Amino acid sequence: MTTYLLRKLIALAVVLVVASFLVYGLLYLVPGGPMAFLLGNRSGTPEQIAAIRAQYRLDDPFLVRYAAWLGDAVRGDFGSSLVYRQHVSGLMAARAATTAFLVGYSTVLIVVVGVAGGVLAGLRRGRVDAVISAVSSAFLATPTFVIGVLLVIVFALGLGWFPVFGPGEGLFGRLYHLTLPAITLSLGSAAFLARITRASVREELGREHVETARSRGIAEALVIRRHVLRNASIPVITVTGLTVASLIAGSVVVENVFALDGLGSLFVRAILQRDFAVVQAVVLVLVAAFVLINLVVDLCYKALDPRMSR
Amino acid sequence: MMRRAIPVIGLVLTLAACTSEARQPQQGAAPAKLDLKTTTPAAGKGLGKVTWNLPYEPQTLDPIRSFNYAENTALANMCESLLRLTPDFKIKPGLAVKAANPTPTTWVYTIREGVTFWNGDPLTADDVAASLSRHLDPKLGTWWGDYFNTVKSVRATGPLQVTVTLKQPDALFNQAMATGAGAVVQKKFLDKAGKSLGSPSRGVMCTGPFTFQDWKSGDSMTLTRNDHYWDKALRAKSESLVLRFIADETTAVNALRSGEVDGQYFYLPPAGLGQLQKSTTGSVTLGRSLTFWALLGSAKSGPYADPRVRRALSLALDRAAISKVVFQGTASPQRALTGSDYWGYERKTYQKAYEALPPETTDLAKAKELLVQAGSPTKPIVIGVQGSSAVHEQTANLLKATGEALGLDIEIRVVPVEQYGNLYSDPKARKGIDAFLSTWYGNVPDPLDIYTVFRKGGRTNFNDYKAVDGAIAEARAEGDPAARASLVTGIQEKVTRDVVWMPLNNLPVILYMNKRVTGAVPSFPYLYYPWAAGLGAR
Numbered sequence: 001m002t003t004y005l006l007r008k009l010i011a012l013a014v015v016l017v018v019a020s021f022l023v024y025g026l027l028y029l030v031p032g033g034p035m036a037f038l039l040g041n042r043s044g045t046p047e048q049i050a051a052i053r054a055q056y057r058l059d060d061p062f063l064v065r066y067a068a069w070l071g072d073a074v075r076g077d078f079g080s081s082l083v084y085r086q087h088v089s090g091l092m093a094a095r096a097a098t099t100a101f102l103v104g105y106s107t108v109l110i111v112v113v114g115v116a117g118g119v120l121a122g123l124r125r126g127r128v129d130a131v132i133s134a135v136s137s138a139f140l141a142t143p144t145f146v147i148g149v150l151l152v153i154v155f156a157l158g159l160g161w162f163p164v165f166g167p168g169e170g171l172f173g174r175l176y177h178l179t180l181p182a183i184t185l186s187l188g189s190a191a192f193l194a195r196i197t198r199a200s201v202r203e204e205l206g207r208e209h210v211e212t213a214r215s216r217g218i219a220e221a222l223v224i225r226r227h228v229l230r231n232a233s234i235p236v237i238t239v240t241g242l243t244v245a246s247l248i249a250g251s252v253v254v255e256n257v258f259a260l261d262g263l264g265s266l267f268v269r270a271i272l273q274r275d276f277a278v279v280q281a282v283v284l285v286l287v288a289a290f291v292l293i294n295l296v297v298d299l300c301y302k303a304l305d306p307r308m309s310r
Numbered sequence: 311m312m313r314r315a316i317p318v319i320g321l322v323l324t325l326a327a328c329t330s331e332a333r334q335p336q337q338g339a340a341p342a343k344l345d346l347k348t349t350t351p352a353a354g355k356g357l358g359k360v361t362w363n364l365p366y367e368p369q370t371l372d373p374i375r376s377f378n379y380a381e382n383t384a385l386a387n388m389c390e391s392l393l394r395l396t397p398d399f400k401i402k403p404g405l406a407v408k409a410a411n412p413t414p415t416t417w418v419y420t421i422r423e424g425v426t427f428w429n430g431d432p433l434t435a436d437d438v439a440a441s442l443s444r445h446l447d448p449k450l451g452t453w454w455g456d457y458f459n460t461v462k463s464v465r466a467t468g469p470l471q472v473t474v475t476l477k478q479p480d481a482l483f484n485q486a487m488a489t490g491a492g493a494v495v496q497k498k499f500l501d502k503a504g505k506s507l508g509s510p511s512r513g514v515m516c517t518g519p520f521t522f523q524d525w526k527s528g529d530s531m532t533l534t535r536n537d538h539y540w541d542k543a544l545r546a547k548s549e550s551l552v553l554r555f556i557a558d559e560t561t562a563v564n565a566l567r568s569g570e571v572d573g574q575y576f577y578l579p580p581a582g583l584g585q586l587q588k589s590t591t592g593s594v595t596l597g598r599s600l601t602f603w604a605l606l607g608s609a610k611s612g613p614y615a616d617p618r619v620r621r622a623l624s625l626a627l628d629r630a631a632i633s634k635v636v637f638q639g640t641a642s643p644q645r646a647l648t649g650s651d652y653w654g655y656e657r658k659t660y661q662k663a664y665e666a667l668p669p670e671t672t673d674l675a676k677a678k679e680l681l682v683q684a685g686s687p688t689k690p691i692v693i694g695v696q697g698s699s700a701v702h703e704q705t706a707n708l709l710k711a712t713g714e715a716l717g718l719d720i721e722i723r724v725v726p727v728e729q730y731g732n733l734y735s736d737p738k739a740r741k742g743i744d745a746f747l748s749t750w751y752g753n754v755p756d757p758l759d760i761y762t763v764f765r766k767g768g769r770t771n772f773n774d775y776k777a778v779d780g781a782i783a784e785a786r787a788e789g790d791p792a793a794r795a796s797l798v799t800g801i802q803e804k805v806t807r808d809v810v811w812m813p814l815n816n817l818p819v820i821l822y823m824n825k826r827v828t829g830a831v832p833s834f835p836y837l838y839y840p841w842a843a844g845l846g847a848r
Binding site: 044055083086257 | 367369370372375377378448449451452453455456459505506508509510511526527528529554555556557558560561562564565567568570726727728729731732734735736769770
C-alpha cells in the first residue's frame with residue numbers, strides 16, 4: 001500500500017512539472033501581454049515601458065523565465081500577480097475556499113440526487129423510471145447559465161428566499177449563499193450520474209449471480225444490497241470522480257452568474273491578462289486536485305473490490 | 311450576458327432602409343435634452359452600513375496606479391489631493407490652501423494646517439513631496455505620466471510648503487492636482503509598504519473622510535468613517551461603506567433590485583437600465599460628465615487614413631440613433647470630443663467655437679460626395695470592438711449599416727474584453743485595425759486635457775496625427791486663459807474637421823440609489839471627490 005501511494009505521488013510530481021511547463025510555454029507563445037495592466041491605457045514613455053519590462057523580466061528568454069519560476073516554486077514561492085501585485089497565495093486563498101465549498105456542496109447534491117434517482121429508476125420500471133428519465137434529459141439539455149438565471153429570477157428576485165450574489169460568511173451564511181449556485185452547478189451532472197447509475201443497476205440486475213441468489217430464496221433487499229448495488233457502484237464511483245474534477249472547471253460559469261470570485265473566474269481572467277504566476281499556480285492546484293480525486297477513486301475501488309488491488 | 315441582438319438587427323435594417331433614401335438626412339427627432347445633475351437630495355441622517363457595488367475588483371489602491379473607474383471610485387473617499395475637483399466641475403483648495411505660480415515653471419503649494427492622517431500623525435510637506443515624487447520614478451510605473459512629463463522636481467521647501475519645478479510651463483499640471491494624480495499618502499507608510507502599497511493586506515494611509523478598514527480579496531472592501539476628518543462640511547454621515555465587486559452586469563442589476571446592494575455608478579448603461587429606471591425600490595440619476603463615446607482612429611495607411619473618408623463616415627452616422635438604440639436615450643450626440651462640461655474657463659469662447667463646428671446631425675448626400683472625392687475606396691475598413699459588450703456590439707451594427715448606406719465596406723473585429731486594453735498600449739495589438747470604439751474621459755475641465763492626446767509621439771496618438779503638435783505645446787505653456795482658449799479652439803477645429811477621433815455621444819454618469827439611501831454625488835467628479843461622505847438615509 002505504501003509503495004503504491006509513493007508511486008502515485010511521484011507520478012503526481014511528474015504530471016505537475018509537465019503541466020506547468022506546457023502551460024508556461026503556451027502562455028508564452030500567445031501574442032499580447034500584460035502591459036495594459038501594468039501601465040494603464042494612457043501613459044507610458046519609452047523609458048517607463050523599458051523599466052517595467054525589465055522589472056517584470058518580460059524580455060527574458062522563455063527558458064530563463066520558466067527556470068526562475070520553477071526554482072521559486074520548488075521553494076514554495078509561487079511569485080506575485082503582475083496585475084494585482086499581491087502574492088499568489090494570498091490571491092488564491094480566499095478564492096480557493098469559495099470554490100472548494102461550492103464544489104463540495106455540489107458534489108453532495110450530485111451524489112445524493114444522482115444516485116438516489118438512478119437507483120430508483122433502475123429498480124422500478126414503468127412510470128417512476130419514465131419520469132426520472134424525462135427530468136434528467138431536461139436537466140442534461142439545459143445550459144448551466146440558463147439554469148442559474150432562472151433560479152435567480154424565481155428564487156432570489158421573485159420569492160426573495162435566497163440572496164442574489166456573493167459567497168456569504170460563516171458556515172451557515174455560506175450554505176445559504178451557495179445553495180442556488182450549487183444547485184445550478186450540480187443539476188446537469190446529477191442527471192448524468194442518474195443515467196449512469198440506472199444503466200449500471202439494470203445491468204447488474206440481469207446478471208447470473210443475482211438470478212442465482214434469488215433462486216436460493218435470499219431476501220430481495222439483501223440481494224439488491226449485496227449483489228446489485230455493490231457491483232453497480234464501481235462505474236458510479238468512476239463517473240462521480242470524473243464529474244467532481246470537471247466541476248472545478250465548470251464552476252467558472254456559475255461563479256460569473258452569482259458573482260462568486262472563485263478560482264475559476266480568477267483563472268480565466270489571469271489567462272486573458274497573461275498573468276503568468278497566477279495561471280501557473282491555479283493550474284498546479286487544479287491538476288493536483290484532479291490527480292488526488294482520481295487517487296481517492298482508486299482507493300474506493302480497492303475497498304469495494306479486493307480483486308482490483310492486485 | 312443576454313444578447314439582445316434580434317431587435318437591434320431589426321432596427322439596423324430599418325435604418326439602412328431609411329438611409330438609402332438620401333433625401334431625408336434627418337431620421338427621427340433629435341433626442342430630448344437630458345437633465346443632468348450634480349447633486350442628489352441631501353440625506354437626513356447617517357446609516358450604520360451602506361453597501362455599494364464597483365464594476366470590477368480594483369487592481370490596487372496605490373494612487374499612482376489608480377486611473378480607472380473602480381480604483382478611483384474607492385480611493386476618492388480615502389485619499390485626498392492638493393486641490394479638489396467639486397461636483398460642479400470647479401477646482402478648489404484641498405490639502406493645499408494655496409497654489410501659487412511665482413514663475414511660469416514653478417508651483418508653490420501651501421499645505422493646510424491641522425490635517426491629520428487616520429493614525430493621528432499630522433500631514434507635512436514631506437508627505438506631499440514623497441507622494442508626488444513617486445510619479446517621477448519610471449520603475450514605479452505611474453499611470454498618470456501625462457501630467458508629470460513636464461515635472462523636473464518636487465521638494466518640500468518648508469514644513470508646510472512644497473515646490474514643484476517644471477521643465478517648461480504647463481497649464482495642465484496644476485489642474486491635475488485636483489485629481490487622483492495629486493493624491494497624498496503618508497511618507498512613513500509609503501516607505502514601510504514599498505511594493506505592497508495599496509494591496510488588500512496593506513491598504514493605504516491617507517487623510518480622507520473614510521478610512522481603509524479591510525479588503526477581502528475577491529469579496530469586498532470595507533471603509534469606515536474618519537471621526538477626526540478636517541473638513542467638517544464633508545464629514546461622512548454613515549459609519550461604514552462596504553464595496554462589493556460584482557462584475558457581471560445582470561447580477562449587479564439583480565443585486566440592486568433585490569436591495570442587497572444600495573447603489574452603483576455605471577459608466578455605460580447596463581442592459582437592465584430599464585428595469586432600474588422602472589424600479590419601485592430605487593431610482594436612477596443621470597449626472598454631468600466628462601466621459602464620451604468615440605471611434606478612435608488608428609489607421610496610418612489605407613482608406614481610413616484619409617480624413618475625407620473619416621469625415622464621410624462621421625457625416626453619415628446617425629448619432630441620435632446611437633443615443634436611442636445603444637444608450638437607451640441617456641447619451642446626447644456630440645459634434646466635438648469636448649462638450650460644455652469641459653469649458654472650465656472662457657466659456658463664451660468655447661461655446662462660440664463649438665457652435666461653428668459641423669453639426670452632429672447626418673448629411674448623407676454630402677457624405678457620399680466626400681467619398682467620391684476620396685476616390686471611392688473599396689478596401690474594407692476594420693473596426694475593433696470589445697467582446698461581450700452590448701454597447702460595443704450595437705454601435706458596431708450601426709456603423710456597419712451606415713457603411714452599407716454610404717458604400718463603405720466596414721468589417722467588425724471583436725476583441726475579448728481582457729485584451730481590449732492592449733489596443734491602447736501595444737501597437738502590435740492594433741495591427742490591421744483602422745479604428746476602435748472606446749469610452750474616454752478627461753480628468754479636468756479643460757478641453758486641452760483631451761486634445762493633448764494628439765501630441766506627436768504620444769502613446770495614445772494612435773494614427774500619428776501631426777497637425778496640432780506645435781499648437782498643443784504652445785497651449786500647454788500658455789498661462790493666460792483667454793490666449794489658451796483661443797489656441798485650444800484652434801486645435802479643436804482641426805482635430806474635429808479631420809475626425810482624428812470620431813466624437814459620438816456624451817456619456818452621463820448613471821447613478822442608481824436604493825430608496826433607503828440618498829446624498830451620493832451623481833456627477834463625474836465622483837472619481838476624485840469624496841462622493842460617499844454625504845451618503846445616508848432619506
